[in-house]
Amino acid sequence: MFNTQTIKEYGYALGFDMVHITTANPFPEAREVIEERIERGLFEGLPWFTAERTEVSCQPDALLPDARSIIALAMVYLTEQPADTTNTHDTPRGRISRYAWGDDYHEIIKPKLQQFAAWLRDYTRAEMGDALETRLFVDTGRMVDRAVAERAGLGWFGKNTNILTKGWGSWVFLAEIVTNLPLQPDRPVKTNCGSCEICLHACPTQALPRPYELDSTRCISFLTIELRGSIPIELRPLMGNLIFGCDICQEVCPVNKVAETRLGLRDRIASLPEEEKHARRTLPLVHVAQRGSVHDEFRPRAMTGSSPALIPLLTLTEEDFRARFRHSPIKRTKRRGLLRNVCVALGNSGDRQAIPALIGALHDQEALIRGHAAWALGQLGGQGQEAHTALLEALEHEQDEEVCKEIRAALAVCSNTRR
Ligand code: B12
Ligand code: SF4
Ligand code: SF4
Structure with a gap:
């Protein structure tokens, strides 16, 4: 041995x-x-x-x-x-x-x-x-x-x-x-978790039907990262502004909340002058604090961040996408997957500022993005409005049958909503 x-x-x-x-x-x-x-x-x-x-x-x-x-x-x-990017309401933001x-x-x-x-x-x-x-x-x-x-x-x-x-x-x-x-x-x-079941109730898509069991097909992590095709329509409104992965069942977990408190403590210790750190050597976290920070590599990067503005993401080209996410796990979704997710988040945002960018995405080279842009316009539209007109025009030129279905469904939603 x-x-x-x-x-x-x-x-x-x-x-x-x-x-x-x-x-x-x-x-x-x-x-x-x-x-x-x-x-x-x-x-x-x-x-x-x-x-x-x-x-x-x-x-x-x-x-x-x-x-x-x-x-x-x-x-x-x-x-x-x-703190800077999470609480601004000037523009719709996604969550990573x-x-x-x-x-x-x-x-x-x-x-x-x-x-x-x-x-x-x-x-x-x-x-x-x-x-x-x-x-x-x-x-x-x-x-x-x-x-x-x-x-x-x-x-x-x-x-x-x-x-x-x-x-x-x-x-x-x-x-x-x-x-x-x-x-x-x-x-x-x-x-073990004892009698707690907080995470099961917090999951927005009911992807945790019983303890210890995940239904991947309903999990937002699967839908936003692994799924290559269209996101099931009935799940889209439940996804909120999540554009890459989902942490909800982890964020609500009391064990994780304790960990977050420790993080704050660790960072406070890290910022102490050396002599004071020394004096507090008995604190359980001091060895982690001495390393400065847990892992700098996992801190939010300026290019990706934790809650990016959604509208500019819709104009990313393939090259922009590759350059921006080269070292990020986000590259796994590819541009088409990320922009599909962005369309869903904008559809859920209720923010009509997004309409011009979504109209632009109705003409993207990827059918997957055009279809989800149509859905989002349906959510934000309203009869006789800009979105409604753009959908009608797009339907005249659209060749892809799946996208045509999305546009027709979106037009039906527009017709039923007044803005
Ligand atoms: C496929 C996969 C996914 C799929 C499917 C998830 C799934 N159902 O397993 C999707 C894309 C949805 C996914 C999502 C996520 N994933 Co993932 N994923 C994987 C991967 C590649 C395989 C997982 C696997 O084998 N699943 C098979 C299922 C059946 O296993 P299981 O869920 O662990 O099930 C066990 C328990 O249910 C247990 N069990 C069953 N009954 C009972 C009863 C009792 C009483 C007990 C105690 C246990 C028990 O036995 C099962 C078998 O061991 C692993 C990496 C790897 N190679 O292992 C990462 C991995 C699991 N993922 C990871 C992460 C971080 C995530 C996300 C948090 C990402 C995110 N933020 O969006 C989410 C979390 C979603 C969730 N609530 O689990 C981490 C998890 C780290 C951790 N601390 O656990 C891993 C380990 C990657 C890594 N190397 O770090 N993931
Ligand atoms: S990651 Fe999100 S969608 Fe998946 S089980 Fe957890 S809360 Fe539900
Ligand atoms: S919230 Fe955390 S402690 Fe509670 S059941 Fe879920 S995983 Fe266990």
């Missing part, structure tokens, strides 16, 4: 906030649950999420023959929301989920995993020679990140299905190193 403590300390030094160990035994319960949910259609729209994938992802030795241990890692992405305010976590965590694996190779060389094997995972890999985290004691399954850690709640990214090294495993935590 190698010195597990030394390995953990290296993980902390690399910038991970929690470093735990579990065995590489299979995850039969996770496999059963996932297969049953795929069967029930709860993952429809995620074509890569298959029973075959699950068989491998719940069986670490299918990913690495002779796997013995998993190093389970968590990195905190909690940062404070900038917290994990996407800063740089893309895949790009931050992957090199750290590679560095960790290189260090492990050196650290174990005397005993292992070149026999050390590692496989690295963060999000996109075939690994059940949350089941690993739970068994390694990083946290517990919240009823909103996220892993809640003691101290940082669910505001953590998860990652793993599967290895053939024998290491001392940690135990799962005993904590």
Whole structure:
């Protein structure tokens, strides 16, 4: 058995906030649950999420023959929301989920995993020679990140299905190193959500029909990030101004609220003069404070931010989109996905300032955007008004059948509303 403590300390030094160990035994319960949910259609729209994938992802030795241990890692992405952009009412604004305010976590965590694996190779060389094997995972890999985290004691399954850690709640990214090294495993935590069900009631689309179960097809995170096509009409009004991901079931969570309070405390400690920091060494957060800030990479970037003005987003070209979101998780939606979401948010805003920009989007080269712009104009329009006229004109030239359907539906809504 190698010195597990030394390995953990290296993980902390690399910038991970929690470093735990579990065995590489299979995850039969996770496999059963996932297969049953795929069967029930709860993952429809995620074509890569298959029973075959699950068989491998719940069986670490299918990913690495002779796997013995998993190093389970968590990195905190909690940062404070900038006050300047959230409360201005001059122009409609969208909301971006917290994990996407800063740089893309895949790009931050992957090199750290590679560095960790290189260090492990050196650290174990005397005993292992070149026999050390590692496989690295963060999000996109075939690994059940949350089941690993739970068994390694990083946290517990919240009823909103996220892993809640003691101290940082669910505001953590998860990652793993599967290895053939024998290491001392940690135990799962005993904590659970108790009788709380706040998140289940807060979900605007009822995507959490019962504790520990997510219906992806209704989840705004899926609708705004993963869904490639049209957003179901009945769900659009429930999406409010969310344009990339959704944090509602996390924001209402009391465990996360405690974490946010700790963040404030940490930042106050960070700003203290050195001698005072020293005098307060007994404060539990001082070690985090000494690092200055948790992870600067996840602070809101000027180009993406947490609540961008919506109207200018509608005029982004492909090049603008690529330049603006090159290092952001938002690039995953592509321009067409983001502008589709922006149209829905503008339709929900009730703000008629958006009408000229939406009329412009009725002529976008992407049918998906034209269709959602039509829907938004229907919501904001009113009979005989500018939006109504623009929809009638667009219908004359539109070639795409789906967009024509959207325009006709929008015209019907316009005709039923007076402004
Ligand atoms: C596919 C996916 C999605 C899909 C589908 C989510 C889903 N249903 O799993 C969509 C796009 C909707 C999504 C959304 C989000 N995701 Co996502 N997603 C993933 C991904 C790639 C796979 C998840 C998976 O395997 N799901 C299968 C389902 C069945 O697993 P599960 O929900 O964990 O279910 C378990 C529990 O239900 C438990 N269980 C069942 N019954 C019971 C009963 C009891 C009593 C208990 C205790 C447990 C229990 O067993 C199940 C199997 O282990 C992972 C990365 C990865 N490779 O693992 C990230 C991941 C889960 N996502 C993550 C994040 C951050 C998000 C969002 C918060 C993003 C956002 N802000 O918009 C939302 C959260 C939505 C939500 N409420 O869960 C993080 C979660 C971090 C954390 N602290 O938990 C992960 C781990 C990525 C990462 N590496 O950090 N995601
Ligand atoms: S992320 Fe949003 S839509 Fe999805 S389950 Fe949570 S509250 Fe519901
Ligand atoms: S809101 Fe309540 S039930 Fe939901 S995850 Fe948080 S503690 Fe658990």
